[in-house]
Amino acid sequence: MDNINENFEILKKTQENEVAIVMVPFPAQGHLNQLLQLACLISSSYDLPVYYVGSATHNRQARVRANALNPSDIAKIHFHDIPTPEFASPPPDYNALRKFPSQLQPSWDASMLLRESFDSFLRDISSKARRVVVVHDTLMSYNVQDVLSLHNGIIYI
Numbered sequence: 756m757d758n759i760n761e762n763f764e765i766l767k768k769t770q771e772n773e774v775a776i777v778m779v780p781f782p783a784q785g786h787l788n789q790l791l792q793l794a795c796l797i798s799s800s801y802d803l804p805v806y807y808v809g810s811a812t813h814n815r816q817a818r819v820r821a822n823a824l825n826p827s828d829i830a831k832i833h834f835h836d837i838p839t840p841e842f843a844s845p846p847p848d849y850n851a852l853r854k855f856p857s858q859l860q861p862s863w864d865a866s867m868l869l870r871e872s873f874d875s876f877l878r879d880i881s882s883k884a885r886r887v888v889v890v891h892d893t894l895m896s897y898n899v900q901d902v903l904s905l906h907n908g909i910i911y912i
Contacts, residue, residue, distance in 0.1 A: 775884040776805040777877065779891035779899050780817070782862050786892050787817040793890065795828035807832050808876060810839035837872040840865050867897060874901040881905045 776797055780790040791807060798805040807814060814834045821829055842865040847858045877899075881887045887908045891899045902908040 773885040774803055775880050775887050776803055777880065777887060777889045778805060778807045779873065779889060779895045780807070780809055780813070781892035781894040782809060782813040782866055783859060786894070787813055788820065790890065790892065791817045791821055791829075791832070792824065794832050795824050798831040799825075799828045805832050806835050806876075806880065808835045808837055808873065811836040812839070835876060837869055837876065840868055863894075866895065870898045870901070873898045877902055877905065877908065881907055 776794070778790045778794045780786045787809070794805045794807050797803060807817065809817070814836055818829060818834070842861040844861065845858045847856065851857065877887060877889065885907060887902070887905060888911065889899055889902045889908065890911045893912050896912070899910060902910045
């Protein structure tokens, strides 16, 4: 029930704002942290609602590992957890002949299944704000491509 009340309050606040910013990082630490830093900068500098959208696991990792960021700036960010399918998380193979980080492949595959969830979230936010600005990692382009079909959506990589 708390989650419903929290979402209601977030959406109510969005109605009062003309612009909503939505951050969509690729689920890998270097990608999570960069967009979280940008989210904190935008939220604290411009007092706009900023939504950081990802899986519950990756959103938690981003919050926990954000050591250099001001906790009051992080508190302004609205983390939205997108349901993510289960995926394997194998350890790195240090003896592999090819030094490709294959342990990340299952996470990549799972992230490609989030398009509908992102679209649903963006349509909801879009109905409450005059403009929805989506800033996403280039690796998440497939998932956020439907922003272009929103009358008030704009996208940045």
